[in-house]
Amino acid sequence: MEASRRQPRQGVTLLLVVTLLLAAGCGGSRGASDGGGHRKVSVGLVTKTETNPFFVTMRKAAADAAEKNGAELIALTGKFDGDNEGQVDAVESLIARHVQGILITPSNTTGVLGAIAEARREGILVIALDSATDPADAVDATYATDNLKAGRLQGAYVRAVLAGRPPELIMLDGTEGSSVSRQRHDGFLKGFGIKNDSPAIRGRANTNGDRNLAQAATENLLQRTTHVNSAYTINEPVADGASAAIAARGLTRQVTIGTIDGGCDGVRAVRAGKYAATVMQFPVTMADDGVAAVTEFARSGRKPVGFTDTGTQLITDKPVRGLASRTTDWGLRHCWG
Known part of the structure; x- marks a missing residue:
């Protein structure tokens, strides 16, 4: 477990999907605005893979929710289910881009904790989707299937x-x-x-x-x-x-x-x-609730807490x-x- 911030590695292979919403050319930089002088809410999403239909659906739902909430989404993913290294690098990339919140489906319950702790020290809200961390309170909240x-x-x-x-x-x-x-x-x-x-x-x-x-x-x-x-x-x-x-x-x-x-x-x-x-299970609900929580936090400072069961049938x-x-x-x- 790292006690200090790690420097992002060079040449890391990541499958990267970036969805920038609202205004063309408004990237995830610290200075991005919504056209009214306010900084746009920037939400990071880190999934396990980009091929599993569950995570493809989650990514699209998060993009739709970001657009609905007047935010931008930066979506990153590991190369495969279990690619902890890729997820750590993705979190570090999002920290460097000064997002206000990170939604993550952790491939490893403990392996990404150092990067998550670093994000939270930077004042970034971190929410686990689909997969809880161990311990669960390593993130601010979890929206997932029971x-x-x-x-x-x-x-x-x-x-x-x-x-x-x-x-x-x-x-x-x-x-x-x-x-x-x-x-x-x-x-x-x-x-x-x-x-x-x-x-x-x-x-x-x-x-x-x-x-x-x-x-x-x-x-x-x-x-x-x-x-x-x-x-x-x-x-x-x-x-x-x-x-x-x-x-x-x-x-x-x-x-x-x-x-x-x-x-x-x-x-x-x-x-x-x-x-x-x-x-x-209901990945759209997870994404909707996660994006809404980040935008609420960015605008009011209100943080979600604990575990929310998003349903089973x-x-x-x-x-x-x-x-x-x-x-x-x-x-x-x-x-x-």
Whole structure:
């Protein structure tokens, strides 16, 4: 953990997306104004990747919210889910650009804390979106899915579909050290009704939330055993990769796949029978609330605090007793991406 401000590194490879709103040519400099002599509110957004539909949706929603709130958005991203170094550099870049607030979906719950602390020392409001930091009070506030709840919903649903059959489970997690990965994993096991050392878990792998890594990991797990009847997947790209590997083995009817996200492609996959259910989350709400909080802080000094649950909804066309759910018709009206 750094005690003093780090100098930004030269030549760092970052995937950079910059959205400048309101007036052409008004960049993120200290002197930018709204045309009335006031400095425009500048909001930084740091996501995990620029390819996952969840973060693409979040970035677009943040840009729309910035325009609505009379602010500008500077959006940066890591190269991949787990690219802590890239996120640290992104935060340092935003500090140098004198933004008033930073919204971040941390890839590593602790790795970016030094940069966040530096930003807060500079008087910048920092809000975590989607993924909490560890400790949670390392940021001013968090707007996110209750990932334990989302995991419990997924686990309870998949176990109910087994209808009393002994579970034979594979688990496809996200990124090691990620609070989201840990919380969803733990929530799933609680909803599924087993412990982490249960012999019912026939295999597990980290996938960094990536479809191709998930497909390869599932293929490897199925080479060890095809005695599998259920699969936990951390998100819909992972579920898609797992589904492809399971289908290639002719096991689609045998294996119940649950997942979390609620993107439109994921909801369509549930409708098509590739997954049994998805737990929808709401990245647009996270972005809207985060941008609004930064603009309020910049104009009034009022800071948000604590954790705000932005919601979850189980989506399936095969409901089970005891679990509230919505159909894919509803899901397609409320999905994202």
